[in-house]
Amino acid sequence: MTLNLKNFFNPKNKMSKMGEYQELKHINGLEISSVSADLYGDGRDDMCLFYFPDGSNFAAVYTTSKVTSANINWNLKIKRHFVRALFVNTKNANAFTGRKGAHGLKEVANTLAKSLTIKSAQDPKGTKDTVKITDLLFASTGVIGEEYPYVKIKNRIPELVKKIKAEQNKFVWFKAATAIMTTDTRPKLAYEECKIGNKLIKISGIAKGSGMIAPNMATMLGFIFTDASIPSVFLKSILKKVVATTFNSITVDGDTSTNDMVSIFATGKANNSKIYNVLDPKLQDFEKALHTLSLNLAKQIVADGEGAKKFITINVIGASSVNMAKNVGFSIANSPLFKTAIAGEDPNWGRIAMAIGKAGENIVAHKLKIKIGDFLVAEESSVSKTYNEKDLREYMKWDSIKIEVNLNLGSSLYTVYTCDFTNDYIDINADYRN
Amino acid sequence: MTLNLKNFFNPKNKMSKMGEYQELKHINGLEISSVSADLYGDGRDDMCLFYFPDGSNFAAVYTTSKVTSANINWNLKIKRHFVRALFVNTKNANAFTGRKGAHGLKEVANTLAKSLTIKSAQDPKGTKDTVKITDLLFASTGVIGEEYPYVKIKNRIPELVKKIKAEQNKFVWFKAATAIMTTDTRPKLAYEECKIGNKLIKISGIAKGSGMIAPNMATMLGFIFTDASIPSVFLKSILKKVVATTFNSITVDGDTSTNDMVSIFATGKANNSKIYNVLDPKLQDFEKALHTLSLNLAKQIVADGEGAKKFITINVIGASSVNMAKNVGFSIANSPLFKTAIAGEDPNWGRIAMAIGKAGENIVAHKLKIKIGDFLVAEESSVSKTYNEKDLREYMKWDSIKIEVNLNLGSSLYTVYTCDFTNDYIDINADYRN
Numbered sequence: 001m002t003l004n005l006k007n008f009f010n011p012k013n014k015m016s017k018m019g020e021y022q023e024l025k026h027i028n029g030l031e032i033s034s035v036s037a038d039l040y041g042d043g044r045d046d047m048c049l050f051y052f053p054d055g056s057n058f059a060a061v062y063t064t065s066k067v068t069s070a071n072i073n074w075n076l077k078i079k080r081h082f083v084r085a086l087f088v089n090t091k092n093a094n095a096f097t098g099r100k101g102a103h104g105l106k107e108v109a110n111t112l113a114k115s116l117t118i119k120s121a122q123d124p125k126g127t128k129d130t131v132k133i134t135d136l137l138f139a140s141t142g143v144i145g146e147e148y149p150y151v152k153i154k155n156r157i158p159e160l161v162k163k164i165k166a167e168q169n170k171f172v173w174f175k176a177a178t179a180i181m182t183t184d185t186r187p188k189l190a191y192e193e194c195k196i197g198n199k200l201i202k203i204s205g206i207a208k209g210s211g212m213i214a215p216n217m218a219t220m221l222g223f224i225f226t227d228a229s230i231p232s233v234f235l236k237s238i239l240k241k242v243v244a245t246t247f248n249s250i251t252v253d254g255d256t257s258t259n260d261m262v263s264i265f266a267t268g269k270a271n272n273s274k275i276y277n278v279l280d281p282k283l284q285d286f287e288k289a290l291h292t293l294s295l296n297l298a299k300q301i302v303a304d305g306e307g308a309k310k311f312i313t314i315n316v317i318g319a320s321s322v323n324m325a326k327n328v329g330f331s332i333a334n335s336p337l338f339k340t341a342i343a344g345e346d347p348n349w350g351r352i353a354m355a356i357g358k359a360g361e362n363i364v365a366h367k368l369k370i371k372i373g374d375f376l377v378a379e380e381s382s383v384s385k386t387y388n389e390k391d392l393r394e395y396m397k398w399d400s401i402k403i404e405v406n407l408n409l410g411s412s413l414y415t416v417y418t419c420d421f422t423n424d425y426i427d428i429n430a431d432y433r434n
Numbered sequence: 435m436t437l438n439l440k441n442f443f444n445p446k447n448k449m450s451k452m453g454e455y456q457e458l459k460h461i462n463g464l465e466i467s468s469v470s471a472d473l474y475g476d477g478r479d480d481m482c483l484f485y486f487p488d489g490s491n492f493a494a495v496y497t498t499s500k501v502t503s504a505n506i507n508w509n510l511k512i513k514r515h516f517v518r519a520l521f522v523n524t525k526n527a528n529a530f531t532g533r534k535g536a537h538g539l540k541e542v543a544n545t546l547a548k549s550l551t552i553k554s555a556q557d558p559k560g561t562k563d564t565v566k567i568t569d570l571l572f573a574s575t576g577v578i579g580e581e582y583p584y585v586k587i588k589n590r591i592p593e594l595v596k597k598i599k600a601e602q603n604k605f606v607w608f609k610a611a612t613a614i615m616t617t618d619t620r621p622k623l624a625y626e627e628c629k630i631g632n633k634l635i636k637i638s639g640i641a642k643g644s645g646m647i648a649p650n651m652a653t654m655l656g657f658i659f660t661d662a663s664i665p666s667v668f669l670k671s672i673l674k675k676v677v678a679t680t681f682n683s684i685t686v687d688g689d690t691s692t693n694d695m696v697s698i699f700a701t702g703k704a705n706n707s708k709i710y711n712v713l714d715p716k717l718q719d720f721e722k723a724l725h726t727l728s729l730n731l732a733k734q735i736v737a738d739g740e741g742a743k744k745f746i747t748i749n750v751i752g753a754s755s756v757n758m759a760k761n762v763g764f765s766i767a768n769s770p771l772f773k774t775a776i777a778g779e780d781p782n783w784g785r786i787a788m789a790i791g792k793a794g795e796n797i798v799a800h801k802l803k804i805k806i807g808d809f810l811v812a813e814e815s816s817v818s819k820t821y822n823e824k825d826l827r828e829y830m831k832w833d834s835i836k837i838e839v840n841l842n843l844g845s846s847l848y849t850v851y852t853c854d855f856t857n858d859y860i861d862i863n864a865d866y867r868n
Contacts, residue, residue, distance in 0.1 A: 067791030067799045096787045096799070098816025144784025145817055258788055336770065340860050350578025353530045354692055357501030365501045366532075382532025383579055423857045426774050 022191040022296075024173035024204040027225045029054055029267025032172055033164040034179035037156040039091035039142075039149055045179035047153060049160050050086040050223065051116065054127055056265040057229075058083050059236035060137070061243050063260035069095035070105045070148065071138035072259060081232030084135035086223065086263070087112055088180050089153055090208075091142040093219075095258035104150030109133040111154045115161040139221050139261050141182055141208065168204070177206040180221055184210045188300040194289035196272035196282050201228045205293050209301040219257035222247060222297055228286060229268035234278040238287050239264050246294035250302045250417045251333045264290070302417045307424030310342050313417055314403045320410035324361045328405060329416035331359035339421030342401055347392035349377040356405060363407055371404040372396075456625040456730075458607035458638040461659045463488055463701025466606055467598040468613035471590040473525035473576075473583055479613035481587060483594050484520040484657065485550065488561055490699040491663075492517050493670035494571070495677050497694035503529035504539045504582065505572035506693060515666030518569035520657065520697070521546055522614050524642075525576040526583055527653075529692035538584030543567040545588045549595040573655050573695050575616055575642065602638070611640040614655055618644045622734040628723035630706040630716050635662045639727050643735040653691035656681060656731055662720060663702035668712040672721050673698050680728035683760075684736045684851045685767045698724070736851045741858025744776050745834045747851055754844035758795045762839060763850035765793035773855030776835060781826035783811040790839060797841055805838040806830075 034048040058081065062072050071094055087108070094101045116131040140148075165172050177187030188207040193200060209220035230238075239262070247262050275283060303311045314332050319325035332338055335355040341348040349370050356363060356370075370378040373395045377384055395401075468482040492515065496506050505528055521542070528535045550565040574582075599606050611621030622641040627634060643654035664672075673696070681696050709717060737745045748766050753759035766772055769789040775782040786804055790797060804812040807829045811818055829835075 064794075065788070065791035066793075066795070066797050067787050067802075093784070096784060096812060096815055096817070098800075098814050100816060143782075144788055145782075145812065146784070147817070258791055336855075336859070343860065348577075348579075350527070350530060350580070353501050354499070354578055357499035357692055359500075360498075361500070363500050365530075368501075378530060378579065380532050381530055382534065383530070383581070421770075421860060423860045425770070426777065426855060426857045426860060 022189060023170045024168065024189050024191045024206075025202055026168045027202055027204050027267060028227045028269035029056060030168065030225050030265070031164045031166045032168055032176050033160050034176050035156055035160045035163055037089070037149070037152045039089070039152060045175065046090045047156060047160055048088045048176050048179040049164065050176075050225070050265070051164055052084055052265065052267060053120065053123055053125065054267070055082050055084050055135070056267045057081060057232040057235060058137070058263060058265045059232055059239045060261060060263035061240060063257055065258050065260075067096060067258050069093050069140055069259045070097060070101040071140045072261065073102070074105055074109075075137050075261070078134060078137065080134065083137055083265075084131050085112065085116060086137045086139065086265070088139040088221065088223075090140075090180055090182050092140060092146055092148055093142045093144045093259050094140045094148040096145040097148050101148045104148040105138060106133070107150050108153050108157070109136055109138070111157045112136060112161075115157050119161050119164070137263070139223075139259070141180070141219050141221055141259050144258060173204065173206065177208075180206065180208045182208065182210065182219070183306055184208050185304055188297050188304070190293045190296040190300070192289040192293040194285040196228055196270070196275075196286055199270050199272040201226060201270050201272065201286060201289070203289055203293055205297055207297040207301060210304050210306050220247060220260050220262070220301060222262035222294070224262075224264040224290070224293065226264065226266050227268070227270040228266050229270060229272050230266045230275055230283070230286070234275060234283070235264055235266055237278050238283065238290060242287065242291045242294050245415075246291060246298045249415060250298045251330060299417055302419050305419035305425075307422040307427070308419030309399075309422055310420040311400045311417070312342060312403065312419060313400070313415060314405070315413065315415050316405045316407065317413040318406040318408045318410060319412040319414070320407075322412045322414055324407070324409075325412050325414035326416070327361050328356055328359045328363070328407065329414050331355045332403065332405070333416045333418035336421055339418070342396070343420040343422045345393070345396040347372055347377065347389070347396050352403060352405070353378060364409065367408040369406040369408065373402055456623060457604045458602065458623050458625045458640075459636055460602045461636055461638050461701060462661045462703035463490060464602065464659050464699070465598045465600050466602055466610050467594050468610050469590055469594045469597055471523070471583070471586045473523070473586060479609065480524045481590060481594055482522045482610050482613040483598065484659070484699070485598055486518055486699065486701060487554065487557060487559065488701070489516050489518050489569070490701045491515060491666040491669060492571070492697060492699045493666055493673045494695055494697035495674055497691055499692050499694075501530060501692050503527050503574055503693045504531060504535040505574045506695065507536070508539055508543075509571050509695070512568060512571065514568065517571055517699075518565050519546065519550060520571045520573065520699070522573040522655065522657075523587055524574075524614055524616050526574060526580055527576045527578045527693050528574045528582040530579040531582050535582045538582040539572060540567070541584050542587050542591070543570055543572070545591045546570060546595075549591050553595050553598070571697070573657075573693070575614070575653050575655055575693050578692060607638065607640065611642075614640065614642045616642065616644065616653070617740055618642050619738055622731050622738070624727045624730040624734070626723040626727040628719040630662055630704070630709075630720055633704050633706040635660060635704050635706065635720060635723070637723055637727055639731055641731040641735060644738050644740050654681060654694050654696070654735060656696035656728070658696075658698040658724070658727065660698065660700050661702070661704040662700045663704060663706050664700045664709055664717070664720070668709060668717070669698055669700055671712050672717070672724060676721065676725045676728050679849075680725060680732045683849060684732045685764060733851055736853050739853035739859075741856040741861070742853030743833075743856055744854040745851070746776060746837065746853060747834070747849060748837045748839070749847065749849050750839045750841065751847040752840040752842045752844060753846040753848070754841075756846045756848055758841070758843075759846050759848035760850070761795050762790055762793045762797070762841065763848050765789045766837065766839070767850045767852035770855055773852070776830070777854040777856045779827070779830040781806055781811065781823070781830050786837060786839070787812060798843065801842040803840040803842065807836055
């Protein structure tokens with residue numbers, strides 16, 4: 001745990017801005033299992049299965065990287081909108097593993113389909129349908145370029161299937177969220193409820209991510225499960241919209257992974273009235289809840305950024321376009337000089353000005369206003385008249401730092417979340433593979 | 435000194451690739467002075483004057499940042515192609531200092547013009563022309579947003595002018611190159627000779643830069659002086675071409691400064707035959723020498739990157755365009771995950787693949803070939819058959835690391851130079867202002 005948990009409940013830190021722990025609840029139509037294939041050599045859980053006995057609608061968004069892992073390539077080929085399971089492994093990304101990696105994944109898929117078919121046949125409530133490999137989705141995270149240990153994984157699948165739990169209490173969720181961790185120091189979980197028509201809808205989500213977190217996701221995995229009944233095409237359109245201002249608004253180090261994936265599964269067990277239109281007002285509450293849950297998970301990822309000691313919110317307002325606001329925000333959030341200044345608790349706003357200047361946007365220097373917390377630090381191309389170094393030094397000690405940049409050019413805005421850049425980041429990443 | 439100097443002469447480190455020290459020589463028509471205005475509070479030299487008694491042709495390229503310092507704004511307004519002096523101060527960037535910063539700079543300019551006019555009148559060899567403030571160029575580097583200490587600077591100008599030395603030996607150059615340093619751990623100097631027609635031409639150059647070094651320069655100052663006689667418009671066109679593959683091909687942290695400036699001054703004292711055309715074959719040798727000198731200075735800057743322990747050369751070949759090669763090269767060079775792996779002497783080529791993938795270029799994963807040193811590490815979307823972790827671990831201990839990425843899409847190429855990312859970078863930048 002790199003963030004000081006004591007301070008999580010210090011009111012001056014406004015921790016509600018940094019994501020919150022919530023107790024996750026059971027989602028009807030979902031069953032979970034996690035075991036160890038001993039990929040780390042220390043017996044920790046490293047494989048996790050999300051099983052839908054009666055299948056589930058789903059939607060997913062993937063990394064924008066041109067170098068994608070075997071599992072992302074697999075998922076992209078699944079054209080159907082109804083799946084039976086999602087399998088996740090950590091330690092090995094199965095990326096840049098060529099034909100061997102693709103072959104290994106297929107071996108795992110065959111074994112998993114077979115085991116689930118047997119389970120399904122035995123299940124008194126299940127569909128008894130054969131599970132095909134095209135019913136399966138995969139997520140992997142870990143080291144890139146190392147051989148995919150498919151034999152070790154395959155051998156543990158019978159045990160994984162055997163251990164499937166039909167009910168999720170908070171411990172089952174915690175175990176699953178822990179099984180998908182890599183350099184994460186804590187699991188990320190979020191829960192929301194909403195209504196579709198008169199039906200109560202539950203949404204439980206988990207995520208992992210700590211480094212290589214950049215816009216357009218990162219080595220970031222997000223799995224969201226709901227009992228709502230929503231067609232997959234509508235799920236996709238809502239998910240894309242929600243991700244744009246949640247999972248895609250965070251950055252730890254500007255690096256983007258080969259394995260990013262955020263997906264949502266809707267089992268339909270809540271039996272809400274049928275949705276015929278993505279603009280159906282009945283979906284508004286659901287979209288809002290999904291946004292809250294996604295932002296919560298995204299913030300938990302940033303707060304757990306490798307070596308992070310500070311959570312940083314950068315609000316860019318007054319831009320001519322959302323794109324301009326986004327570019328300026330990420331230019332600040334990804335600047336190593338800015339991030340190290342925050343680590344040093346130094347209100348060096350000159351580096352914010354520098355990062356705004358280098359963003360490549362047509363900003364007008366003398367119109368810029370920069371705030372750190374509630375303190376105006378710069379305006380009219382100069383330090384503000386009310387600048388008080390002592391107050392700012394005090395503010396910089398907080399765990400959660402807010403930066404506001406007003407470009408004074410228009411009315412568009414965008415918020416980026418990031419963390420500081422500390423010695424621990426270097427230590428974690430200097431020899432990550434060992 | 436962060437780089438191990440012992441290893442500079444270790445042949446396995448191929449140090450010639452990292453820039454070399456050279457003894458700089460006197461340039462006719464140039465006089466130099468450097469003194470302390472005690473801006474650092476420890477008496478080190480922090481102001482430096484380059485004076486041309488008979489004036490000099492010149493050309494300069496500046497930062498692409500939209501937030502520019504007072505001195506850059508000043509220089510951009512100088513429309514003439516003939517100047518009398520360049521004044522440099524460190525410690526304070528005079529950036530984001532508004533009207534007060536511009537006013538302070540003008541005060542300094544007035545004082546300097548007056549002092550130089552008096553000197554000129556007394557000089558038996560000089561032109562005795564009045565020096566006007568529009569004959570002066572300025573460079574500043576240091577903290578952004580702090581009040582420009584123009585009174586301290588002004589007060590020391592008479593002493594600075596009094597100490598002007600008409601002749602430069604290597605010690606004068608060393609003193610000047612040291613006066614312009616900020617977080618640099620050593621001065622950067624380079625020297626080349628060439629011929630224009632039958633005349634020997636001398637070129638002496640100094641530079642500063644250590645952090646905030648990114649393409650399109652950085653807090654990077656480069657001052658190059660030659661006795662060649664070349665019209666300023668031709669100087670400009672040659673300088674721009676040379677900078678594109680030298681000063682603009684380096685990065686320490688991806689950050690770009692408000693104060694970048696590379697300039698060349700040609701005093702004309704070599705009396706070479708008049709140049710009427712920038713494509714004159716007589717200029718080829720000069721352009722080549724200027725390129726060698728600029729690349730040498732640029733490499734010295736990277737080798738002295740804040741906290742750097744490794745010098746990294748990234749050759750991107752087989753690209754469809756130079757732009758593609760450049761984007762891929764900088765995507766690797768600016769990746770914190772790649773840079774920390776190099777710091778940890780970890781041949782984690784998966785991070786190179788990751789950084790190539792996120793560059794936003796249309797690369798084809800299975801065509802990629804990645805080499806570390808002379809070792810092929812990845813091809814056909816997979817680890818290479820000849821991959822040998824032991825050999826690579828040994829190679830990673832070297833001071834100078836070479837990466838080659840073959841995109842196998844075309845014949846364009848670009849080379850980027852950078853350094854690793856260490857704990858020292860964080861320490862240097864966490865509280866830079868104190």
